[in-house]
Amino acid sequence: MEKELKYVDLVEQPISMHPKKFALWLFMVTVVMIFAALTSAYIVRQAEGNWLEYDLPEIFWVTSGIVLLSSVFLHWAYISAKKDNLLQLRIGMSIAVLLGIAFLVGQWYSWVALVDRQVFFVGNPSGSFLYVFTGLHGLHLISGVIFLIIVLISSFRYKVHSQSMDTMEMATTYWHFLGGLWIYLFMFLLLNH
Amino acid sequence: MATASVATHDTAHDHHDHEHHDNFVTKYIFTTDHKMIGKQFLITGIFWALIGGLLSILFRLQLGFPDMNLEWLRPLLGGWITETGQLDQTFYLALVTMHGTIMVFFVLTAGLSGTFSNFLIPLQIGARDMASGFMNMLSYWFFFISSVIMFISLFIKTGPAGGGWVVYPPLSALEQAIPGSGLGMTLWLIAMTFFIASSLLGGINYITTVINLRTKGMSFSRLPLTIWAFFLTAVIGLLSFPVLFAAALLLVFDRSFGTSFYLSDIYIGGEALPNTGGSPVLYQHLFWFLGHPEVYIVLLPALGITSEVIATNSRKPIFGYKAMIISMLGITILSFIVWAHHMFVSGMNPFLGSIFMFLTLIIAIPSAVKVFNYLTTLWRGNLIFTPAMLFSIGLVSFFISGGLTGIFLGNSAIDIQLHDTYFVVAHFHLVMGSASFFGMVAGIYHWFPKMFGRMMDARLGYVHFWLTFVGVYMVFFPMHYIGIAGFPRRYYSWTGFEFSNMYTDLNMFVSVAAIITFAAQFIFLFNFFYSMYRGRKASQNPWRSNTLEWTTPIHPGHGNWPGEIPTVYRWPYDYSKPGAKEDFIPQTVPLSATPESNLPHEQELVKLELEIMKEESEALVANEAKES
Numbered sequence: 001m002e003k004e005l006k007y008v009d010l011v012e013q014p015i016s017m018h019p020k021k022f023a024l025w026l027f028m029v030t031v032v033m034i035f036a037a038l039t040s041a042y043i044v045r046q047a048e049g050n051w052l053e054y055d056l057p058e059i060f061w062v063t064s065g066i067v068l069l070s071s072v073f074l075h076w077a078y079i080s081a082k083k084d085n086l087l088q089l090r091i092g093m094s095i096a097v098l099l100g101i102a103f104l105v106g107q108w109y110s111w112v113a114l115v116d117r118q119v120f121f122v123g124n125p126s127g128s129f130l131y132v133f134t135g136l137h138g139l140h141l142i143s144g145v146i147f148l149i150i151v152l153i154s155s156f157r158y159k160v161h162s163q164s165m166d167t168m169e170m171a172t173t174y175w176h177f178l179g180g181l182w183i184y185l186f187m188f189l190l191l192n193h
Numbered sequence: 194m195a196t197a198s199v200a201t202h203d204t205a206h207d208h209h210d211h212e213h214h215d216n217f218v219t220k221y222i223f224t225t226d227h228k229m230i231g232k233q234f235l236i237t238g239i240f241w242a243l244i245g246g247l248l249s250i251l252f253r254l255q256l257g258f259p260d261m262n263l264e265w266l267r268p269l270l271g272g273w274i275t276e277t278g279q280l281d282q283t284f285y286l287a288l289v290t291m292h293g294t295i296m297v298f299f300v301l302t303a304g305l306s307g308t309f310s311n312f313l314i315p316l317q318i319g320a321r322d323m324a325s326g327f328m329n330m331l332s333y334w335f336f337f338i339s340s341v342i343m344f345i346s347l348f349i350k351t352g353p354a355g356g357g358w359v360v361y362p363p364l365s366a367l368e369q370a371i372p373g374s375g376l377g378m379t380l381w382l383i384a385m386t387f388f389i390a391s392s393l394l395g396g397i398n399y400i401t402t403v404i405n406l407r408t409k410g411m412s413f414s415r416l417p418l419t420i421w422a423f424f425l426t427a428v429i430g431l432l433s434f435p436v437l438f439a440a441a442l443l444l445v446f447d448r449s450f451g452t453s454f455y456l457s458d459i460y461i462g463g464e465a466l467p468n469t470g471g472s473p474v475l476y477q478h479l480f481w482f483l484g485h486p487e488v489y490i491v492l493l494p495a496l497g498i499t500s501e502v503i504a505t506n507s508r509k510p511i512f513g514y515k516a517m518i519i520s521m522l523g524i525t526i527l528s529f530i531v532w533a534h535h536m537f538v539s540g541m542n543p544f545l546g547s548i549f550m551f552l553t554l555i556i557a558i559p560s561a562v563k564v565f566n567y568l569t570t571l572w573r574g575n576l577i578f579t580p581a582m583l584f585s586i587g588l589v590s591f592f593i594s595g596g597l598t599g600i601f602l603g604n605s606a607i608d609i610q611l612h613d614t615y616f617v618v619a620h621f622h623l624v625m626g627s628a629s630f631f632g633m634v635a636g637i638y639h640w641f642p643k644m645f646g647r648m649m650d651a652r653l654g655y656v657h658f659w660l661t662f663v664g665v666y667m668v669f670f671p672m673h674y675i676g677i678a679g680f681p682r683r684y685y686s687w688t689g690f691e692f693s694n695m696y697t698d699l700n701m702f703v704s705v706a707a708i709i710t711f712a713a714q715f716i717f718l719f720n721f722f723y724s725m726y727r728g729r730k731a732s733q734n735p736w737r738s739n740t741l742e743w744t745t746p747i748h749p750g751h752g753n754w755p756g757e758i759p760t761v762y763r764w765p766y767d768y769s770k771p772g773a774k775e776d777f778i779p780q781t782v783p784l785s786a787t788p789e790s791n792l793p794h795e796q797e798l799v800k801l802e803l804e805i806m807k808e809e810s811e812a813l814v815a816n817e818a819k820e821s
Binding site: 017019020022023026027029030031033034036037038041044045048050051052121122123124125126128129132136 | 324325328396397398400401402404405406431433434436439440442443446450452453454457469470471475479482
C-alpha cells in the first residue's frame, strides 16, 4: 500500500485542482445559470408592458451592507486560519454567521415592506419576480449559513488550520459568491426598475 | 498533487476492503463503483425504453387503425378504453406526452449519458473512479426517485401529464384545461426536479473527473472522442438544465400559488381568471433554452460512441480527429444560440426569426464535418461488421437523412407550413431519436464484453440491426409526406378532415412497421440478458481496440486496475499504422517500443519520452531506498 502511494504521488497531473473545490465551482455555475435565466426572463417580460412600478424596499441597502460586511469578516477569518490564529478564526466566522442570519432577517423585512406597499407574491409578475429572486437567493444563503456553521464547529474541534484549509476555502468561496450574487441581483433591480 | 494522493488513498483502501466487505447492498444497490452505477443507469434506461416504446405502440394503434375495437386492451388500460372500445382522447394526449418525456429524458439522457459517461470516463481516461463516488451514487438515486414518481403518474386516476413533453402553459398550468394538467402534471414537475438534480450531480462529476483525474500522459489531445463527447455533453447539461429548473419553478408558482408569470387574460366558461400580466411566450423561451441544447445532450454521446466504434472496426485512425473535436465544440456553443427556431410561429419578431434562422443553418457546417469524417474513416478501411459497427453506420445514415430535413425546418418561412406537422416528427425521430438510440445500442454491443465479461451473440445482433434499421425508415419516412400535406402532430384522429382522409393507408403502414420494429427489440432484450449469463466468455480485448478500458482485467474490480494505473504514450487511434506488427497499437505502448512504425516527428518524441521514463525510475528507486 505504501509503495503504491509513493509511486502515484510522483505522477504529474496535467491540470489539476482539488476535485471537491472544482465541483463547487461547477455548482456555482449552475446557480449562475438559474439566476441568469430568471433575470433575463424579467427583462423579456418587462419589455412586454403591463408592468407594475413600485419602489424597492430601502432595507435592501442595509442588507447589502450586511452581506458585504459578513464577507469581510469571513475573509478575515480565512486569513487568520492560514496564519493559524485560531481565536481570530472563530471570532471572524462567528460574526460572519451572525451577519448572515441578520441578512436573512433583513430580507424577510423586505418582504414585509413589499406587502406594506401592496406588492404581493400573487399579482403582477413585476412583484412576483422580486419575491422569487429574494426567496431563491435566500434559500441558497441558508445553505451557505449551514455550510459556515459546519466549518465553524470543525474550527472549534481544531480541524481548521493552515494545514487543513480545504473546507474553509470552499466555505469562503461559496459565501463570497452568494454575497456577490445578491449584489448582482440588487444592482440588476436598481437598473431595471 | 493533492488530487493524485487523494485518489491513491481511496484505491489502497478499496483494495483492502472489497474482498471481504462488499455485501449485496453495497455492491449492487448503494454502490459507489462507477461501473455498477453505469449498469444501474443502463438497466433503468432499458426499462424506460420498453415503457416508452409500448406507449408509442398504443397511440400508433389509434392512428393506424382508428376503427379497431381495443376492448382487448382493457385489462391493461381499464377505464382509458371507452365504452365503444376506443382509446380515450385525453389519454391519447397523455400517451404522446409521456412517450416524449420518457424517451428524451429517461432513455436518451439518463440511459445514454448516464450509462456510458459513468462507465467509460474513468476507464478510458485511466482513473480509479469518478471524482466523487458518493455524488455519483446520489445521481443515480435521484434518477431512481424521479423514475418512481414518473412511473406512478402513469397509473393515477386523472392520468399522467398530457400537455405535450414541452408542457407549454397555459395548457399545463391550469387544472381545468385537461385532466392531465392536474395531479399528473404536478407529479411530472416533481419528477423532473429530481431528474434535473440527478443530471447536474452527474454532470458536475463527469466534468471534474475528465479535467482532474486523467492518468499520466492523457492530455486533452490524446482523449478518445467518446470522452470529448461526454465531456461536452456534461458542459451543455450543466449550463442548460438550471434554466429548465427556473422555467419549471415559475410554472410551479403559477400552478400552485396563483402567480401570473405565464398566464394572462384567460376565460374559462365565460369567466375570467384572476391572472393578468403573464406571458406564455416567456415559458417557451426558457424551455427551449434548455430544449435545444437537450437535443445535443442526447446526440453528442451517441456521436462519440460512433467515432470510437467506427475507427476500431474500420481498422483506421479516425479521419480528422481535431476537426471532430472542433465541430463538437462548435455544436456545443451553437446549441445555446438557436433555441428560438422552435418558436418561429409563436408570434415573435420576424427579424429575430431571421437571425435565429441564420444561426441554426450554421449548425449544418459542424454536422456535415462530422458526417464527412465518418464516411472518410469508413472509406477503404478494413471494415469489420460487428453489430456495434452496423448500428454506428446506421446512426450515420439517420444523421444524414434526418439532418437534411433540418435544413428545411430551420428556414423560418418554410417552417410556417411545416411547423408542428408530421414533417417535424419525422425529422427529429430520425436525427435525434433513432440516431441516438442507435448510438446507445452500438455502445451496448461494443462495451458489453467490458461490462459483463461475456460477448453478445452477433447473429442475433445482425437480425436485430436489419429489422430495426429497415423498420425505422419504414416508420419515419412516410411521415415526411403526411407532414408536407400539413397534418399536425398530436392529433387524435385523421378521419376528421377531408385532406387527411387519404392518408389512412399510409398510417396503417407506419403503425404495422412500428409494431414490427418494437417487436424486434425483444430479440435484443433476449440477447442482452441471455448473454449476460450464458454468452461466450470474452477475451481481454475482443475488438483489438486501443483505448485504456481494454487493458483492465476482464472483470475489473472497484478501482479498475489491480496495479498502477497505466501511463498513456500516444493517441487512441493508431490503427493499421504502416510498419507496425499488428494493426493496432494500444495507448499504453510507448513510442520507444515501436521504432518500426514511428513517424519522423514521433522519433523526436521518443528521446523525450526515454528521458522522462529514466527520471521517473530513478525517483522510484530513490523513494524505495528511502523507505527501506
